[in-house]
Amino acid sequence: MPYRTLNRTSFVPLYFQLAEKLRLLVEETLSANDQLPSENELVERYRVSRNTVRQAIDLLTKQGLVYRMQGKGTFVAPERMRYSLHKLVSFTEDMHRRGLQPSTNMLEMKEEVPPEDVANNLGLQPGETVYCFKRLRLANGEPMALGTTYIPTFLAQGISSEQIPSGSIFKLIETTTGHRIVYGDRTLKAVVADEAQAELLKIPAGSPLMRVEGVTFLENGLPGEYIIIFYRGDRYDFAYRAVREPDSTFSTKIVHPNKEKS
Amino acid sequence: MPYRTLNRTSFVPLYFQLAEKLRLLVEETLSANDQLPSENELVERYRVSRNTVRQAIDLLTKQGLVYRMQGKGTFVAPERMRYSLHKLVSFTEDMHRRGLQPSTNMLEMKEEVPPEDVANNLGLQPGETVYCFKRLRLANGEPMALGTTYIPTFLAQGISSEQIPSGSIFKLIETTTGHRIVYGDRTLKAVVADEAQAELLKIPAGSPLMRVEGVTFLENGLPGEYIIIFYRGDRYDFAYRAVREPDSTFSTKIVHPNKEKS
C-alpha cells in the first residue's frame, strides 16, 4: 500500500486504517505534546472526508493516545496518560503490555455444579453447571499467577481443552452469545500465600499475593465469567487513575443552561 | 420547549440536548434491554441529521446508559452496567462510604527536602521542600492504615499541626491553591508487614498489607501531593469496575487484516 493511501477495498473501515497510520506516526516520529497534522491536512493527504478523519481521531482520543484543543490543534498525549484508566484486559494482553511473554499451564478443567457463592455471582439457577478452569499463568516462563475461571456452560457450548489455553475466553463467549463483553467488576485484596499456592508459584509460603476476584459482564447485563486470580505480590502491581469528576467534553458549558444566543 | 423539539438558539449543542432527552426517556419510561426509537425515527421526530442522532447516542453509549447491536437496534443497558470510573476519595471519605468512623493519630510532621523519588514524582526543583506527615489512620478506633503524605511547601503555606488531623488535606490544598484536585494516579501492590508496621497497626508481623502509592494532580496539571499508604490486608479491599477498550466494536473484525473484498 503506497504512502498516504488507504485500502478502499479492504473490510477494514477507512477511519480505522487512518487511526492505525496516525498511531504509527505518533509512536515512531512524534513525542509528548507534539502537534499532529490538522484535520484538513489529513483530508487532503488521504482523500477522505473530514468526518472520517474525525472518526479516526475520536478513536485515538478515546484510547488516550492524543488530545484535542479547540482552536489550537491535536497533540500527542504524554506517556503517563495513555494506559491510565481501568481497562478490562486479559492476562495475555496485560503481560504483553508489561513487556513480558505470557504462557499458561492448565492444571484442571472440568464441568461441575459450582459452589453457592459462584452460582450467585453468575446468577445461575440451582443445578445449572459451569466450566471450571484452574490455570497457572507464566511470564517469561516464570510463575506469575494462579487463576480459577468459572463460565456458565450454556455460554460456551462446544468448548474443548484445546481452545482455552490458546485462544481468548472473551472472544469465545462473544461469538457464542452474540453480545460483546463490556466491563468487569473486580475486588483486589492483599493476602499471603498458603503452602499449596507457594509450591505452584515457586515462592516461599507467607509471601504476599494480590487476590483479584470478580464478575465479567456482557452488554445485555448477563454475567459471562467469574474469576479468582492470585498474583505474586513481588511481581505484580496494579496501576489506575482515579478521577474526581467524570468529565464529559461538554459538561462545563451547561452551567447556565438557560443562557440563549439572542 | 415543546415536546419533540430542540432549542436551536441555545449554546448547548443539539446532540447534547438530544442525548439529555433520550436519557429522560430511558430513565423514566423504559427498563433494562428495552429498545430505543431507531435512528431514522429520531431523525424525523427531532428534525436533525442522522449524524447528530448518532453523536447523541455515541455519548450515551460512552456513559454506559445504552448499547447498540448492528441490524437489531439500540437498547437500554441494565442498571448495573451504568459504569462510572473510580472516584478519587480521601481516607476520610472512603471510611464514611464503608460505614466506619475515621480518626487519625499524627505520628510525625516535619518540613524537609524530600528523597529523590518523591521530588521527582512531585516535579520539584533540587532543594525545594515539602511538608511530610506520617499518620496512623483508624476506623471505629481500630488501626486500619499507615500513611505518609508529601505536599510541596508552596502549596500549603501557613499549614499547622492542628489543621491536618481534623480536616481533609484535599480541601486544604484546594483552598490554598485555588485549583481543584481532579485526579490521582495510584499503584497498588501486595506486601507483608515488617516489625515496625505490625506494631503500629497491632497485627502480627508478616500479615498482608495493601500498599497504595501515587500522585494527586490539580486541574492545572501540577502535582499536589505524593502518598504512600499501607492498608491492613484483612480489613481493606479495593473494588473497581474495569471497562473494555472502546475500540472493541471493531477489534474482532481485523483478525485477518489482509482479507480483501475482491
Added chain:
DNA sequence: GAGTGGTCTAGACCACCTA
C-alpha cells in the same frame, strides 16, 4: 485574518438481523 477543532446537514451505500 487565517487556521484550528466543534457542530451540523442531507444525502449515500453497506452489512447485519428478522421475518
Added chain:
DNA sequence: AGGTGGTCTAGACCACTCC
C-alpha cells in the same frame, strides 16, 4: 424484503486561538 446500525461523502457555519 425491509428495518437496523456502520461507514462515508462533500459540503457548511461556528467558536476558539494566535498573530
